[in-house]
Amino acid sequence: MNKTIIININSIVFHIEEDAYETLRSYMIDIKKHFGNSAESKEILEDIENRIAEMFNERIQTGRKEVINLEDVQQVIGQMGRVSDFEDSEETAGEFRQEQARPNFGGGEHVGRKLMRDPDDKVLGGVCSGLAHYFGMEPRWIRVLLVLFVLIGGSGFLVYVILWIVMPLAETRADKMAMRGEVPNLQNFKKSFDEEVKTFSENFSGAGEQISRGARTAGNALGGCLGFIGKMIAWLMLIYTGLSILGMFIFYVFNMMNLFGLENPILFPPLQILSPDDAVIALSLGFMAATIPFLALFLWLVRILFKTDKLNNYLSLTMFAVWIVSVVGVIYYCVYAAQDFREKSTINVQKNITPQKVYYFTEKDVRVLDASEKDSLRSKFNIQIDGQDLRNHLHTNIGIYFESIDSLSQPYIQYSYSAKGKTYQLAAERAKNIVYESVQEGNTVLFPSHFILKRDELDRDQYVRATVYLPRGSKVVLHREIENKVRDVPCWECLNNYPDRDHQKFTEWTMTATGLVCSQVPQPQTDEETPEIEESESPKAEEEIGRKDSIIRIDGSNVTIEVKDNNVKINAKKETE
Numbered sequence: 001m002n003k004t005i006i007i008n009i010n011s012i013v014f015h016i017e018e019d020a021y022e023t024l025r026s027y028m029i030d031i032k033k034h035f036g037n038s039a040e041s042k043e044i045l046e047d048i049e050n051r052i053a054e055m056f057n058e059r060i061q062t063g064r065k066e067v068i069n070l071e072d073v074q075q076v077i078g079q080m081g082r083v084s085d086f087e088d089s090e091e092t093a094g095e096f097r098q099e100q101a102r103p104n105f106g107g108g109e110h111v112g113r114k115l116m117r118d119p120d121d122k123v124l125g126g127v128c129s130g131l132a133h134y135f136g137m138e139p140r141w142i143r144v145l146l147v148l149f150v151l152i153g154g155s156g157f158l159v160y161v162i163l164w165i166v167m168p169l170a171e172t173r174a175d176k177m178a179m180r181g182e183v184p185n186l187q188n189f190k191k192s193f194d195e196e197v198k199t200f201s202e203n204f205s206g207a208g209e210q211i212s213r214g215a216r217t218a219g220n221a222l223g224g225c226l227g228f229i230g231k232m233i234a235w236l237m238l239i240y241t242g243l244s245i246l247g248m249f250i251f252y253v254f255n256m257m258n259l260f261g262l263e264n265p266i267l268f269p270p271l272q273i274l275s276p277d278d279a280v281i282a283l284s285l286g287f288m289a290a291t292i293p294f295l296a297l298f299l300w301l302v303r304i305l306f307k308t309d310k311l312n313n314y315l316s317l318t319m320f321a322v323w324i325v326s327v328v329g330v331i332y333y334c335v336y337a338a339q340d341f342r343e344k345s346t347i348n349v350q351k352n353i354t355p356q357k358v359y360y361f362t363e364k365d366v367r368v369l370d371a372s373e374k375d376s377l378r379s380k381f382n383i384q385i386d387g388q389d390l391r392n393h394l395h396t397n398i399g400i401y402f403e404s405i406d407s408l409s410q411p412y413i414q415y416s417y418s419a420k421g422k423t424y425q426l427a428a429e430r431a432k433n434i435v436y437e438s439v440q441e442g443n444t445v446l447f448p449s450h451f452i453l454k455r456d457e458l459d460r461d462q463y464v465r466a467t468v469y470l471p472r473g474s475k476v477v478l479h480r481e482i483e484n485k486v487r488d489v490p491c492w493e494c495l496n497n498y499p500d501r502d503h504q505k506f507t508e509w510t511m512t513a514t515g516l517v518c519s520q521v522p523q524p525q526t527d528e529e530t531p532e533i534e535e536s537e538s539p540k541a542e543e544e545i546g547r548k549d550s551i552i553r554i555d556g557s558n559v560t561i562e563v564k565d566n567n568v569k570i571n572a573k574k575e576t577e
Helices: 018-035 041-063 070-080 090-098 127-135 139-152 155-166 173-180 186-205 207-259 269-273 276-306 313-339 373-377 424-432 480-485 491-495
Strands: 004-009 012-017 343-352 358-364 368-370 382-385 398-405 412-421 439-441 444-448 463-471 475-479 506-512 515-518 550-555 558-563 568-573
Touching: 004 018, 004 041, 012 018, 012 041, 018 041, 018 070, 041 070, 041 173, 127 139, 127 155, 127 173, 139 155, 207 276, 269 276, 276 313, 343 424, 358 480, 398 480, 398 506, 398 515, 412 424, 475 480, 480 491, 480 506, 491 506
Parallel strands: 358 444, 358 475, 398 463
Antiparallel strands: 004 012, 343 412, 368 382, 412 463, 439 444, 475 506, 506 515, 550 558, 558 568
16 A cells, blocks of 8 residues: 655645655656746746646545545646646747647647636726636627617616626636636646736836826726716707707797798797798798707717718808808898887877766777688688787787866876887887777776787887876776776775775776875774674664765774764763763
């Protein structure tokens, strides 16, 4: 029976026969002699010992034995290779290099790759480079696929984290060889060692270049992040410009249909100051002036995001020329319209009204719907006011004022029609075209809710001021429909004097030398603690004095009587015995 020796390789204890130990010892001495001439030999020797220990451990487990014999050592040496195999000559070394693509130079056995993270070629955790080694691809294509998965569905990031956790890190040289599918033998250890020494020498001699390369890498990473953010912003801008172009197109079509009477005749306000023909041209110019910059930005973003060819120079120049012409045209129409507001003219018209004891003022708000046979067939109605089309009407720029005159004078209403124009004569002509006049029906004066312009008249800041001159002492009732047009009367303050202001439909006034004064006296505050007075002891104020402008206030032993018209105030106090 052979003598057994206990040895320690890579912190693993093995029982080995004496002859096998001598063979292994001689093999390790040759390896140390070959690799021991460099300062970096310690790492490669440790890697070789680790690999031998792994192979011994595998043979013990598969063979179900406890002692390493000579046959086991010879098989391990055969798989690892001898130093003499690549030390004979340069020619022999060249032959080995030509065969390095084979898994094993000795036996020709192919070894599968292991899925591990590559620490030498990593951006974050080395997952992509490890996958690239496993599938025989370049790492950049794996990284591109990962970025696409992140952008499209967001699942790429989760997959990357899971692989980072599952895949082990290739820490040793043997792990890196297994990751690349290389057989961990002496030839490949030698090759890996020589490559590392060469890389170390190049890095040491070109430290400045490495620093600059690191700076470039950091710059590229930062540039990649900024590029990603920039693309997200570009996508958002692309969506915004696309929606803006669509919105402006819908706005253009809608207003163009209105100009031709195909839809509801309510125009964009600036178009109402132009004639229909000018409005069509101005609307088209404004649409092109506003849309072309957005269209140019949209096409530029499409070219950046989708890597398409840039626009033809002739097309770009044509768009730019059309935009310049559109901007000039818009400026022209703005100046043209502004000149038509330079002069102002006011025409005064006086109309008498029949004297009444009480004057009721309310609003005339009547619409006439006129549907022609042609319109009815098309299921449309032509809305008219007093027989004229609604298209150029419904102007509410109206103010109603009240002034006092002598009590014996004739009441009347003075209408002041004002408008603007390029010249005073043109402004006066437009003021004459305003149609607004009240109608008296008995003691009620009806003011139209809107004033209308004659057909084809343009909007030139037309305004109507109706001043009602009434004798002092006249009684006036203002209905709430007209209060929004009354300018110099505090209607809301008077309305607050009524007990049920929310349902009050009118307010009562008296014309004085200073104007209208509310006839309704503020209601007194009720005192919940005041004891009730029986009807037999003291009559109610309404029964004693039948005037709305008189108040009787009873508070215990105090009695106060106020008569507003005569400015009389009587205070009485009961004497105690």
